[in-house]
Amino acid sequence: MGSKAAIVAFVAGEPREAFRRASDIDPESSRRLAEKILGGQAQPSGALPLDRAVWPEDGVVCAASFPGVEVVCCRWLAQDRPSDLTGQISRLAEGRNAYGVFMHSITDYAGFAVWAKGSVVRSLSMSSEIGILEDLGSQFAFEEPFWRGEYSVPGDECCVLPFHPIDLANEALREFFGFVLEGDWDDSCFDPEEVNVPVFRAWG
Template sequence: MDTASGVTAAVTLWFVSTEHPADILSADPRADRGFGRKYLAQLNPSWPVTSIGEFPINRSVPASPGEFYIGGFGRVSVVQTLVENADTLSELDPHLLRSLPAERIYAFAQGTLGRWEEFGGFARWDHGELRRSLCATRDELFEDAGLPFPFESPFWAGERNEQIGGISLPFIPLDLVAEAEKQWLGVPISPEGPDIHIAAFAVDGRPAPRVDGSHNRVLPKPGHDTPSGSLSPAVYDDYEDQRPQGGTADELARITERSLVLARRAATGAARGLGIAFRTAREKLRHIDRS
């Protein structure tokens, strides 16, 4: 394992204090900017907090550097942000992990574009005790702590994905992450699931967008694509109107990454749901190349 560079991933934390989170998540929960601002003020009072939109997290691109997606729905809350060195979720920053009180905490990690785009991880804490953490790419297992849950069995048995041999895992980690989300939260966190609205914030000092660009961060609901069957032309950042005159390198990088993520997801259908088909096809092609 190359620990020098570490894994950078969008990590989504769910803070749950109910036996039936699906009842809350299926009831069209709405974003609460006030909750998000209070949360960030407690997490780090020195951060310059800028609201950058409201949109459903289940249809959005992952948070970029310096961003937080936050939703507070009573006994269920969600926080997503970009985390460096996310290859061992059991070692998440305790300040972030304990940022909200909850009976159970679930963490789900999705690698960023590039080297770590196939990285997936999930972890669970019950009453503060780690029960399970699995972090991996298809070719590298970073962490396997605790006993597997029953829903993992068909993945480990190689029943869900094409087998590519060698030392590769018998499943695609991101597929197992999506299954863990569905099993623990009771609903799929994908375009096919209920919309879960969050408030998005930047803490890196960027200015507030002139207009609400939330629609630029999300995919349409299945069956509600644009007439051409693809995303609308506005697939960039909230600051698109400001950039043609010359944006910073960081801003342009955010544009590029979000464009690539949305284009990739649109081409395969939607987020994790049909993203699975894309990854499976890619693994099959790689298998053909090796044979």
């Protein structure tokens, strides 16, 4: 499967601890959140482990409402330029901060973004062949070793960046949410297979 993800969290503070409260998911609030994405009634359709929920089927939304945090996963969030989502993100955030990570290892595309008060704080998207697609705002501390070339991939002549985009996107997952799909785990990580996220489809 590789690394594929399209996940955004809405939170007053930081979302890193949200999935550690998985037992506190509110089913009804999660359904209402999914309906905002689907634009109509949402039908519950079971649950997926988080490592699969971050890239659900087309037309499917994985949504979870925790105390103080809401998380949505659906493919349409994976835009070439995350800033194009700002209008929708602002509507869904309702004054909260938003953190998003997007990647697709088949096309070597990856990106992440953070919004605050309806505006982009940081948005980065890239592909290994094209390079930078969007680069807005100041770099975060977790990015800096990548730009310095500390995570270069020897022999990867197809990559025009000093690192592989998927590696940086997985680091953004670790930084924002506390898990990775690929890469080394550390003491701050939890196992995404142990967290189940509600799945919703459009009604009818």
